[in-house]
Amino acid sequence: xxxxxxxxxxxxxxxxxxxxxxxxxxxxxxxxxxxxxxxxxxxxxxxxxxxxxxxxxxxxxxxxxxxxxxxxxxxxxxxxxxxxxxxxxxxxxxxxxxxxxxxxxxxxxxxxxxxxxxxxxxxxxxxxx
Numbered sequence: 001x002x003x004x005x006x007x008x009x010x011x012x013x014x015x016x017x018x019x020x021x022x023x024x025x026x027x028x029x030x031x032x033x034x035x036x037x038x039x040x041x042x043x044x045x046x047x048x049x050x051x052x053x054x055x056x057x058x059x060x061x062x063x064x065x066x067x068x069x070x071x072x073x074x075x076x077x078x079x080x081x082x083x084x085x086x087x088x089x090x091x092x093x094x095x096x097x098x099x100x101x102x103x104x105x106x107x108x109x110x111x112x113x114x115x116x117x118x119x120x121x122x123x124x125x126x127x128x129x
Contacts, residue, residue: 025082026057026063026071026082027057027058027059027060029075029077029082030054030057030058030071030075031058033074033075034054034058039051039054039055042054045074046070046071046074047070047106048066048067048070049067049070049071053067057071065100065103066103066110068082069100069103069104072104073104073106079100079104094121094124098117098120098121099113099114099117102114102116102117
């Protein structure tokens with residue numbers, strides 16, 4: 001049950017990322033940081049991102065959430081820095097922020113990060129009541 005919930009939430013969050021991520025901004029930053037190094041070398045440096053995925057991102061395609069977080073970590077940028085803002089800061093729901101932060105921790109499996117986020121969200125809601 002928890003795994004299905006994680007999958008559904010991850011899919012919803014990935015769609016939201018894809019809908020508001022600025023592909024030109026992400027691809028430009030990746031291309032600039034990679035410089036003259038090859039895709040294989042850069043892919044190995046980032047970790048868990050294939051050369052073909054890296055190439056697709058550089059060509060303006062949207063990455064999945066795990067790749068997006070790995071690229072943000074490698075680029076040393078906050079995830080919100082790559083979102084469309086229409087001159088306003090991107091507002092993420094507390095649920096999304098918690099999951100993004102926990103999924104960004106490479107020491108945690110995605111399912112564990114999601115389970116932890118559920119515990120934190122429940123505690124947060126309880127404290128607000």
